[in-house]
Amino acid sequence: GAGVSQSPSNKVTEKGKDVELRCDPISGHTALYWYRQSLGQGLEFLIYFQGNSAPDKSGLPSDRFSAERTGGSVSTLTIQRTQQEDSAVYLCASSVTSSSGGRTDTQYFGPGTRLTVL
Amino acid sequence: AQRVTQPEKLLSVFKGAPVELKCNYSYSGSPELFWYVQYSRQRLQLLLRHISRESIKGFTADLNKGETSFHLKKPFAQEEDSAMYYCALRGNNNDMRFGAGTRLTVKP
Numbered sequence: 001g002a003g004v005s006q007s008p009s010n011k012v013t014e015k016g017k018d019v020e021l022r023c024d025p026i027s028g029h030t031a032l033y034w035y036r037q038s039l040g041q042g043l044e045f046l047i048y049f050q051g052n053s054a055p056d057k058s059g060l061p062s063d064r065f066s067a068e069r070t071g072g073s074v075s076t077l078t079i080q081r082t083q084q085e086d087s088a089v090y091l092c093a094s095s096v097t098s099s100s101g102g103r104t105d106t107q108y109f110g111p112g113t114r115l116t117v118l
Numbered sequence: 119a120q121r122v123t124q125p126e127k128l129l130s131v132f133k134g135a136p137v138e139l140k141c142n143y144s145y146s147g148s149p150e151l152f153w154y155v156q157y158s159r160q161r162l163q164l165l166l167r168h169i170s171r172e173s174i175k176g177f178t179a180d181l182n183k184g185e186t187s188f189h190l191k192k193p194f195a196q197e198e199d200s201a202m203y204y205c206a207l208r209g210n211n212n213d214m215r216f217g218a219g220t221r222l223t224v225k226p
Contacts, residue, residue, distance in 0.1 A: 003161075033214060042124075042218030043162075043204060056213055091162065097212075107154075107214070109162040 002026070004110035006092050012116045013082055021077045021113045025094030032075050033107060034067055037089040046090075049075065050097065082117045089114050120145040122207050124217035131195050132225050139190040139220045141179075141205030151181055151188040152206040154216070162204070165190075175199070195224045 005024045013019050025032050034046040045059035049069040060066070064082075069075040079086055093107040121144045131137050143149060153165040166174045168181040168188060179190045188205060205217040 031212065035216070043206075043216035045214055045216070048213055050212060056211065058213070093162075106164045106167070111161055 004092055004094050004108050006090075006110035006113050008113060009111065010114045010116075012118065014118050015084060016081055018078065018080045019082055019115065021079075021090050021115070023075045023077070023092030023094075023110060025073065025075070025092070026108055027073075028096065029094035029108070030072065030097045031095045032069055033093045033095075034075070034077050035091045035093070036061075037091055037112065038087075041088075043091070046077070079115075082115075084117045087115055087117045120149070120207055120209050120213070120215045122205050122215050122217040124203075124205055124220050126220045127218065128221050128223070130223045130225060133197055134194050137192050137195040137199070137222065137224075139203050139205075139222065141188045141190065141217060143186050143188065143205075143207050145186075145207060145209060147210045150208040151179070152208070153177070153179055153188075153190050154204045154206055156202045156204070158201070165203070195222075197224045197226055200224045 004026055007022045011019055030051045032049040036044045036046055047060055047067045048056040064080045067075060067077045089112040091112045092110045095107045096105045123142045125140055151168040154162050155165040156162045166179060177190055177192045179188050181188050200223050202219050202221050204219045207215050
């Protein structure tokens with residue numbers, strides 16, 4: 001079946017512009033995560049959605065970052081007034097949630113969106 | 119707060135040599151530990167998880183709660199093991215934290 005998809009694969013923008021990054025999770029996966037992958041910084045957790053629950057936004061670096069997940073499926077990460085330090089690869093991952101205990105299972109990652117802010 | 123530390127950014131070994139990628143964590147609850155791998159031009163993918171206690175591609179990792187470590191080991195490294203390896207911790211709220219990653223290079 002289809003895996004996690006992300007679009008666009010590459011995005012070049014000018015400092016100060018807003019950008020939207022899209023993630024299509026695997027069908028049926030209730031959990032969705034966004035990460036930022038910067039050179040030398042590893043994977044930085046940004047936000048986590050679980051079903052209809054309020055998202056865990058504890059990893060968002062500033063109020064310029066926001067994310068939505070519509071209908072429990074597609075998610076959009078929005079970065080307003082982009083800065084050069086926002087340049088990174090943004091990864092999305094989805095997973096199922098076990099019916100007992102509510103723990104999420106293996107994360108399946110998308111190919112990422114490489115964002116370059118000039 | 120949960121934290122995952124991978125002290126080595128780069129690790130280089132010769133083919134056939136043993137390899138150990140270090141991972142230490144801090145977490146007050148009952149964590150689940152994972153190793154994820156990213157081969158060149160491929161997606162990040164799960165390598166193994168501590169609750170499975172399995173060997174994948176010859177790699178094993180044992181959770182040591184006393185030392186709060188989850189080191190990844192392989193007795194005989196292969197060139198195809200060259201990749202970026204990330205240690206990850208999942209907390210009780212399903213929040214995930216990854217380490218900074220270790221780039222492993224296996225030389226012929």
